[in-house]
Amino acid sequence: MTRLARFVRLAIGASALLLLVTAAAPSMAQQVNPTASAVKEQQLLQELNRIQGRVSIPDQRSGVLEQPAGREWRKFRNVTLRWIGGIAIVGMLALLIIFYLSRGMVRLQSGRSGRTIVRFTSYERFVHWMTATCFIVLAISGLNVTFGRPLLLPLIGHEAFSAWSQWAKYAHNYLSFPFTIGVLLIFVMWIAGNIPNRVDVDWLKRGGGIVGHDHPPAYRFNAGQKAVYWIVVVGGLLVSATGYELMFPFYLSGIEGMQIAQMVHAIVAVLFVGVMLAHIYIGTIGMEGAFEAMGSGTVDVNWAREHHSLWLDEENARTDGARPQPSVTAAE
Amino acid sequence: MARMKFLCDADRCIECNACVTACKNEHEVPWGINRRRVVTIEDGKPGERSISMACMHCTDAPCSAVCPVNCFYTTADGVVLHSKDLCIGCGYCFYACPFGAPQYPKVGNFGSRGKMDKCTFCAGGPEADGSKEEYEKYGANRLAEGKLPLCAEMCSTKSLLAGDGEVIAKIYKERVMKRGYGSGAWGWKTAYRETIES
Numbered sequence: 001m002t003r004l005a006r007f008v009r010l011a012i013g014a015s016a017l018l019l020l021v022t023a024a025a026p027s028m029a030q031q032v033n034p035t036a037s038a039v040k041e042q043q044l045l046q047e048l049n050r051i052q053g054r055v056s057i058p059d060q061r062s063g064v065l066e067q068p069a070g071r072e073w074r075k076f077r078n079v080t081l082r083w084i085g086g087i088a089i090v091g092m093l094a095l096l097i098i099f100y101l102s103r104g105m106v107r108l109q110s111g112r113s114g115r116t117i118v119r120f121t122s123y124e125r126f127v128h129w130m131t132a133t134c135f136i137v138l139a140i141s142g143l144n145v146t147f148g149r150p151l152l153l154p155l156i157g158h159e160a161f162s163a164w165s166q167w168a169k170y171a172h173n174y175l176s177f178p179f180t181i182g183v184l185l186i187f188v189m190w191i192a193g194n195i196p197n198r199v200d201v202d203w204l205k206r207g208g209g210i211v212g213h214d215h216p217p218a219y220r221f222n223a224g225q226k227a228v229y230w231i232v233v234v235g236g237l238l239v240s241a242t243g244y245e246l247m248f249p250f251y252l253s254g255i256e257g258m259q260i261a262q263m264v265h266a267i268v269a270v271l272f273v274g275v276m277l278a279h280i281y282i283g284t285i286g287m288e289g290a291f292e293a294m295g296s297g298t299v300d301v302n303w304a305r306e307h308h309s310l311w312l313d314e315e316n317a318r319t320d321g322a323r324p325q326p327s328v329t330a331a332e
Numbered sequence: 333m334a335r336m337k338f339l340c341d342a343d344r345c346i347e348c349n350a351c352v353t354a355c356k357n358e359h360e361v362p363w364g365i366n367r368r369r370v371v372t373i374e375d376g377k378p379g380e381r382s383i384s385m386a387c388m389h390c391t392d393a394p395c396s397a398v399c400p401v402n403c404f405y406t407t408a409d410g411v412v413l414h415s416k417d418l419c420i421g422c423g424y425c426f427y428a429c430p431f432g433a434p435q436y437p438k439v440g441n442f443g444s445r446g447k448m449d450k451c452t453f454c455a456g457g458p459e460a461d462g463s464k465e466e467y468e469k470y471g472a473n474r475l476a477e478g479k480l481p482l483c484a485e486m487c488s489t490k491s492l493l494a495g496d497g498e499v500i501a502k503i504y505k506e507r508v509m510k511r512g513y514g515s516g517a518w519g520w521k522t523a524y525r526e527t528i529e530s
């Protein structure tokens with residue numbers, strides 16, 4: 001009886017041990033690999049071109065671990081933009097010089113009449129020059145960011161260049177406000193005269209007053225001026241919007257949005273500078289009698305007849321056919 | 333000459349954030365700026381990993397390339413440093429950096445971001461090594477004292493490695509060989525254009 005009991009106990013113990021060994025065997029044979037399901041860097045980068053996670057510090061934006069997109073942006077900033085800007089600005093300057101040498105200043109064909117007519121009110125001139133002054137400072141300080149390091153820094157040294165760039169940055173940031181206001185005022189102030197119409201088609205076909213050699217009729221603004229108007233309005237609003245996005249980081253977008261904003265800002269800006277160089281050329285040495293319109297606000301009646309015949313007719317009709325008043329009242 | 337690098341062994345990082353705290357304390361980094369942070373990916377899911385990240389001191393550093401005033405320089409040890417006297421706070425390094433390393437004391441303040449601040453690999457700045465000016469602007473210069481960055485030195489699991497790239501790569505390789513797995517040297521391909529075979 002006792003022998004049987006001992007045998008049974010032994011059998012149970014042996015089978016229990018066997019069960020334990022066979023159950024434990026698979027887990028011992030297989031090596032643990034905790035990275036089997038681990039996140040993979042390259043896979044994450046390929047999926048989204050950025051890796052984002054959770055951080056326990058207050059700055060939640062630092063949760064972006066890696067975003068190599070900055071490399072493309074770097075290439076744009078250091079290579080592409082310099083080519084676009086260089087071609088736009090140097091190319092436009094070269095074009096203007098060649099044009100000036102071949103064409104010279106476009107003269108008043110019928111000479112001056114001595115009688116003038118008001119072209120731009122003092123308010124219009126104030127808005128124009130406020131925007132223009134801001135634009136020149138913004139353009140120089142902006143070009144400094146792109147071209148200063150290779151062109152100006154070697155000439156004046158690190159300390160002087162940093163000091164100048166610091167002030168240029170402040171000027172760029174703060175003058176953006178009057179510039180944006182100026183663009184908005186220009187938009188409202190001159191929209192009425194800048195809607196394209198049928199006269200513009202004829203004007204463009206005849207090459208306007210500067211490329212062509214005759215004087216196609218135009219209302220207050222000819223097709224060329226309308227083009228400048230829309231470039232200023234659309235370009236000005238684009239640089240303003242993208243500029244403010246960069247000035248207030250993370251309010252509107254993350255870094256990838258700021259990279260795009262900088263690209264749009266810079267491309268529009270260098271093209272804008274190119275167009276404005278042409279605008280300055282026509283307004284000064286390119287055409288006789290043109291600067292007065294924005295300078296004193298009055299133009300010679302003969303100038304108005306040659307360049308803006310339809311506008312002169314309108315003005316004359318508006319003053320009930322009265323002769324335009326001489327600007328200098330004769331002493332009587 | 334050594335080529336200094338950081339390597340975070342993500343299979344060892346336990347997201348204790350001690351590296352972050354050590355860095356802030358060692359350099360008296362101002363409130364709001366974190367030169368180092370720990371990012372947890374796939375948080376709470378299987379395969380979750382935490383990675384401690386700061387400036388990686390890249391080869392051919394993008395920040396340096398895009399800086400409009402050229403205020404960055406690379407030391408003989410391959411550490412990317414910058415001069416706060418020359419920095420104009422434009423934010424360009426921050427657009428170019430793949431690791432979000434550059435920080436500004438006044439983010440969103442009319443674009444006057446203030447002088448950029450980032451991890452110096454505990455190597456200070458252009459001022460005289462160990463000087464008061466250097467400490468105030470950039471923090472401690474441990475490298476000049478023959479010490480490695482504090483974040484890695486005090487890492488409890490030795491997940492974060494800092495030092496000569498070849499040495500830390502060897503340590504990491506040995507670990508991977510021994511334990512049989514490794515999720516790779518995070519950021520190395522982006523920063524140094526190389527990976528550690530594992």
